[in-house]
Amino acid sequence: MADKIYVFDTTLRDGEQVPGCQLNTIEKIEVAKTLEQMGVDIIEAGFPVSSPGDFQSVVEIAKAVNDVEVCALTRAVAKDIDVAAEALKVANAGRIHTGIGSSDIHIEHKLKTTRETILEKAAWAAKYARNYVDSVEFYCEDAGRADLEFLARMVETVIANGATVVNIPDTTGYCLPEQYGDKIAYLMNNVPNIDKAILSCHCHNDLGMATANTIAGIQNGARQIEVTVNGIGERAGNTSLEETAMIIKSHSEALNLQTDIDTSKIYNVSRMITRLMRMPVQPNKAIVGRNAFAHSSGIHQDGVLKNRENYEIIDPKEVGYPESSIILTARSGRAALKHHIERLGVMISKDELDETYKKFLKLADEKKDITDDDILKLLGKEVSSKQLEIVDFEVNCTSEANSKAKITIDIDGEQHTAEAEGNGPLDASKKAIDKIMKKPVRLEEYLVQAVTGGSDDQGKVHIQISKDGIFNYGFGSNTDVIFASAQAYLEAVNKA
Ligand code: KIV
Numbered sequence: 001m002a003d004k005i006y007v008f009d010t011t012l013r014d015g016e017q018v019p020g021c022q023l024n025t026i027e028k029i030e031v032a033k034t035l036e037q038m039g040v041d042i043i044e045a046g047f048p049v050s051s052p053g054d055f056q057s058v059v060e061i062a063k064a065v066n067d068v069e070v071c072a073l074t075r076a077v078a079k080d081i082d083v084a085a086e087a088l089k090v091a092n093a094g095r096i097h098t099g100i101g102s103s104d105i106h107i108e109h110k111l112k113t114t115r116e117t118i119l120e121k122a123a124w125a126a127k128y129a130r131n132y133v134d135s136v137e138f139y140c141e142d143a144g145r146a147d148l149e150f151l152a153r154m155v156e157t158v159i160a161n162g163a164t165v166v167n168i169p170d171t172t173g174y175c176l177p178e179q180y181g182d183k184i185a186y187l188m189n190n191v192p193n194i195d196k197a198i199l200s201c202h203c204h205n206d207l208g209m210a211t212a213n214t215i216a217g218i219q220n221g222a223r224q225i226e227v228t229v230n231g232i233g234e235r236a237g238n239t240s241l242e243e244t245a246m247i248i249k250s251h252s253e254a255l256n257l258q259t260d261i262d263t264s265k266i267y268n269v270s271r272m273i274t275r276l277m278r279m280p281v282q283p284n285k286a287i288v289g290r291n292a293f294a295h296s297s298g299i300h301q302d303g304v305l306k307n308r309e310n311y312e313i314i315d316p317k318e319v320g321y322p323e324s325s326i327i328l329t330a331r332s333g334r335a336a337l338k339h340h341i342e343r344l345g346v347m348i349s350k351d352e353l354d355e356t357y358k359k360f361l362k363l364a365d366e367k368k369d370i371t372d373d374d375i376l377k378l379l380g381k382e383v384s385s386k387q388l389e390i391v392d393f394e395v396n397c398t399s400e401a402n403s404k405a406k407i408t409i410d411i412d413g414e415q416h417t418a419e420a421e422g423n424g425p426l427d428a429s430k431k432a433i434d435k436i437m438k439k440p441v442r443l444e445e446y447l448v449q450a451v452t453g454g455s456d457d458q459g460k461v462h463i464q465i466s467k468d469g470i471f472n473y474g475f476g477s478n479t480d481v482i483f484a485s486a487q488a489y490l491e492a493v494n495k496a
């Protein structure tokens with residue numbers, strides 16, 4: 001039977017430390033409940049002593065969830081531990097996560113003390129926290145750069161004083177996977193009371209090795225992983241939940257390990273964190289990036305159309321991803337073009353396909369984005385989308401919650417005007433466009449980028465929408481980002 005790996009999610013603590021990613025209590029509860037449904041074992045809900053807001057969030061999360069342990073972070077300081085214990089009072093199962101620096105760099109230059117004093121403080125903190133709760137996790141901060149023998153003494157000391165989980169953080173993301181794995185193996189083999197606790201991997205991604213290090217850790221005996229959705233976290237981030245969950249699932253036999261994560265929820269949870277934390281995921285991000293299941297070269301497209309497994313090791317459905325996509329580019333082959341033509345409901349003979357393919361290659365060399373309309377035009381068919389232009393655009397926002405938009409769109413020479421109210425100018429504009437276009441769609445992704453950085457800069461907007469499981473994109477650019485957003489949205493809706 002495969003060993004269980006406990007999944008400790010720290011999106012609401014290490015993830016939320018990222019500038020701009022702060023959530024309010026209601027949003028945190030939404031995230032915590034979703035993580036609970038997904039099968040996470042422990043949620044690190046915050047650092048209660050850091051602010052009254054963080055304290056209250058830990059209390060509310062502890063009230064809102066039942067089937068997951070709720071954890072609160074502290075330093076090895078009495079006040080922190082007292083406040084964390086107070087916040088966790090209402091939890092079904094509460095955990096205190098306390099700790100102190102373990103590397104000589106931290107001991108000498110941050111804590112300005114000695115190894116012996118650190119051991120005394122660590123022993124004290126583990127014992128003090130254990131007076132409050134049965135589940136005490138101790139973090140040996142900067143363990144990635146700590147002296148191994150000293151680290152082993154620290155782990156032994158905190159277990160002897162009541163720690164049930166010992167976290168071995170690679171705080172600065174420094175270790176090579178082999179080094180981190182060896183560190184865990186050393187602790188498993190040299191700490192006499194290691195059978196009384198489990199080791200946890202908490203890896204940062206400064207060198208892009210957080211996930212690899214975490215996997216090396218569990219291959220060498222650690223049984224808890226500390227992760228965040230989309231890998232968000234301090235600096236370059238933390239180990240990502242989706243990557244580790246899918247590695248453990250995809251290699252379950254070789255690793256003989258398993259988690260309780262319902263992987264079909266991964267994509268939705270990722271989108272939720274992107275939306276709430278306003279932190280877009282890079283398009284090529286493993287598992288959840290926009291291109292994670294998109295095929296653009298002719299050879300790959302042909303292979304995927306023959307059998308998905310030729311170029312996909314994960315069925316998109318396994319992670320709740322809508323579907324694989326075949327992107328038409330100048331490198332696409334006949335198979336991909338035929339696939340799109342048939343998707344548009346047009347049957348085509350081999351000769352017609354050859355003829356259309358020649359025209360397609362010419363167009364694809366000139367144009368980055370080949371749309372369904374382009375394909376229909378190549379086939380000499382009538383196109384469904386129309387010539388659209390925003391000819392008048394007025395947005396009025398007296399307050400965030402009370403914005404009004406009045407938009408006039410020229411559709412194939414005929415002008416249509418609509419007015420709408422919304423929660424912010426973008427929402428109001430979207431609603432006005434929806435009234436004219438009569439094609440309500442779901443807004444999936446909204447990205448705004450400044451081109452050069454000045455306050456008179458052009459804002460570039462990228463919008464992704466979905467309708468009946470089909471995704472479409474739109475772009476807009478203007479010095480007024482709301483106008484650019486309306487342009488981008490209109491383009492995407494017109495394609496839908
Ligand atoms: O990276 C780190 O060392 C941490 C600890 C507080 C666990 O986040």
Ligand code: ZN
Binds near residue numbers: 014169171202234
């Ligand atoms: Zn961390």
